[in-house]
Amino acid sequence: MRAVCLIVAVLALCGAPALAKKHDKHKTHTWPEQYKVSFNLTIPYVDTYQGGKFTYTYDAFQDLVNIRQKVVRNGVETVLSLSDVDKRYDIYPHRDRWGCWFSSLGGGGAGPTLRDAEPAPGFKGERASGHLRGVSRALLADTPEEASRKKLIASLTFVLPDLTESRWEYRGPSSELAGREAELWEWDMSEMGMEMRYRMFVDAASGAPLQLWMLGVNLLTGGHKDLYIIDYYNFTAGGVTDADFELPAWGNCDTPDFAVPPNDLAAAWAPHFPSAHWGEPAYDAFSHRHGRRHAHADEYSARHAEFERSRAFVAGWMADAARTHDVALNRFADWSREEYEAVVLPNRRAGAPKRLFRDAPGALRHAVTTPAHLVPSQLSWVGTGADSPVKDQGACGSCWTFSTVAPFESGLFRLTGNQTLLSEQNLLDCNWMETNHGCFGGQQVAGFEWILSNGGLARQADYPYLGVNSWCRNDEVPKVGFTGSMVVVDADEEAVKEALYTKGPLTVSVDASADSFRFYSGGIYHNDKCATKAGDLDHAVILTAYGTDADGTDYWLIKNMWSTYWGEAGYMKIPRHPNDCGIATEAVYVDIELAN
Structure with missing residues (x-):
């Protein structure tokens, strides 16, 4: 099935009309610091046993002025990030009730609470260090204050790609997408035999996001390269209010008991965008292949160290002629x-x-x-x-x-x-x-x-x-x-x-x-x-x-x-x-x- 998906993706690329003329590839596009947007993530994750793909529906509220964010998946699972209190809340279904976890935006611990219920006796989880979260930007600040601000922004869940980054190149006007004229930015990447392409379509008239098309790693499971499509709609610049970032009315999220588990909503969603990389070719190729997402250079360094330890273990093991497996x-x-x-x-x-x-x-x-x-x-x-x-x-x-x-x-x-x-x-x-x-x-x-x-x-x-x-x-x-x-x-x-x-x-x-x-x-x-x-x-x-x-x-x-x-x-x-x-x-x- 993976081969089929790749063939479809190649046909899609071959069928795209050629651009009429050369455009300034360095043209950028900047999103407003405050906006609302909805989007559907369609994943051709076609398992041989399930025979279907996943489509998730998201509603996002972004406020980089105050560094706060809310992302709601399928109308239920919610990640609410509030920098003023240094907390990130994960609100999720717990059978027939709401459950809630919180942590610091920097990855600190907290614990589960349930609406009208106590945490289960003896239940413990553990945060995996927030390794799969963040937006695609390196922390290249000139001042400690700006570095701190960018690090907080990097802790937010990914919603839109940063088209001001040098890896994104402007390709000019594109054919109609969803009945609207679009401008196209692309990121083409090839490292150690792994070729990927990412395409961001922006409405030519309004500047609203239309679609992020990805032919790359399987970013949901970290398994393989495939085709992924995010369709954006209901984009509104500004318009966010304090009410958009309020805790649930039952509000017992402030009762920490245990450490946050590693597989919360933000961790599950944030890998859905290709990883930034910092110059270690072997690890960069691994990161791209497995959809790894790094919030900043410090985390990249820590993960690279784990990778090198694993690589040394594998090399040492395979060098043993007496090995049985x-x-x-x-x-x-x-x-x-x-x-x-x-x-x-x-x-x-x-x-x-x-x-x-x-x-x-x-x-x-x-x-x-x-x-x-x-x-x-x-x-x-x-x-x-x-x-x-x-x-x-x-x-x-x-x-x-x-x-x-x-x-x-x-x-x-x-x-x-x-x-x-x-x-x-x-x-x-x-x-x-x-x-x-x-x-x-x-x-x-x-x-x-x-x-x-x-x-x-x-x-x-x-x-x-x-x-x-x-x-x-x-x-x-x-x-x-x-x-x-x-x-x-x-x-x-x-x-x-x-x-x-x-x-x-x-x-x-x-x-x-x-x-x-x-x-x-x-x-x-x-x-x-x-x-x-x-x-x-x-x-x-x-x-x-x-x-x-x-x-x-x-x-x-x-x-x-x-x-x-x-x-x-x-x-x-x-x-x-x-x-x-x-x-x-x-x-x-x-x-x-x-x-x-």
Whole structure:
């Protein structure tokens, strides 16, 4: 699908009429310091499993005179930035109530509050340092006061590109866009084989923004180059009032309890524009490829240092001739350890004690029914109706939803013989409780319990994945109805093999904390220091196969949810013994029946 999107983009470029004459490429355009604007962000993020694109609707209120801003996504999620009190509020749906986080504009900590509710006991999050926020301008001030002002502006969410920057070149009048004559600015970029093009269309008569067309990195998930379009409308210069920047009437955002999580609304939105860069070619190419956004040079320097540490690790690992698996730089290469754990391994930082399946009320024990000599020596569900496509949790700590939903999809396949893809977003939005907090992390046991008590789950097509917290629509969307129980397999390799053979893909937990896991790219993973106790495992994955390689090494094959750009097209091989990093410790499936 990515290739299709690129072909479409090339055709779009080829079809654009040639400019009649050469124009002053240095002509600039300046936006007013105060304005209102609405825009739709359309992302051809066409997942093989979802078969559609994302379109988000935004309303923005910008006031650079007083350095304050409000950006509302889809009419609900809001980022409100107020420099006079040095706070940034993230207001979001919490099942059927409002939740609110705040931090300082400089990235300091704060915590969640709920309208008419207290924060969940034991819930903790952590700010990732505000690394994906800001507007596209370097802090090149002559005075400390101006430097401070620009740094505050750089902390705001991106709305419009800065066409006064030298990288934007004026291309002259363009063909009609949306029925209006436009002027065009372009930024063409090619670094280390990565070619991108960004085009900003401005109304020729009024100077209002019309469209930002981007053929570049996948800025939502940081995965790949693609086509993205922002259509602007209802642009009004000036006109902002104090009322536009007021806190909600229920106003209990001033009750800090915990640190702000890294995957809030501003962090999710701000990467939707190409990164500025400061002269380190290898890291600049990485930044462009993965949609990294730097607010200022200091942050660039810190991220570049993380990148160099990761690059040194990868180089050292690959230089070892005795290695059993390969590693490679991926989208995590400039993340700090704290960020990786907070977004990708939320179980490690969730605060509440980890619940184990074996201790869950109503959990059954798997009974082995197939003699060992009848269990095949090699087995793979990959590519069958029992194995859903590799998915991508994006910048949302939702691994717990994917690994919870997958066994139900497998169970439905056993019942019907057909693949049924269920909605992770349904579980993400509706299962807020003591241990589960949407994109801020959660635990599988509570997810299993909620789906079973709910009597089923919506289909993915009816309730698609967004990768953000949203309102619970459980009563509005039809569900696939079923009843049943969760079933725990004994921590025994042969029992897990038999269960995988007779029941299909299983949900399992794994120790994913090591860099060798984080940057895994192929081969059989090996880590003698892996944790194997159930309470020490920090990441949930899907067990889909087992086998033996040409060298005689027995392995498990697990499916991750970090997209096909990680590992072996989204999968990983782990040795079955002596240390399987916890794969066989607590494997789980569901025994279900369709509701009448």
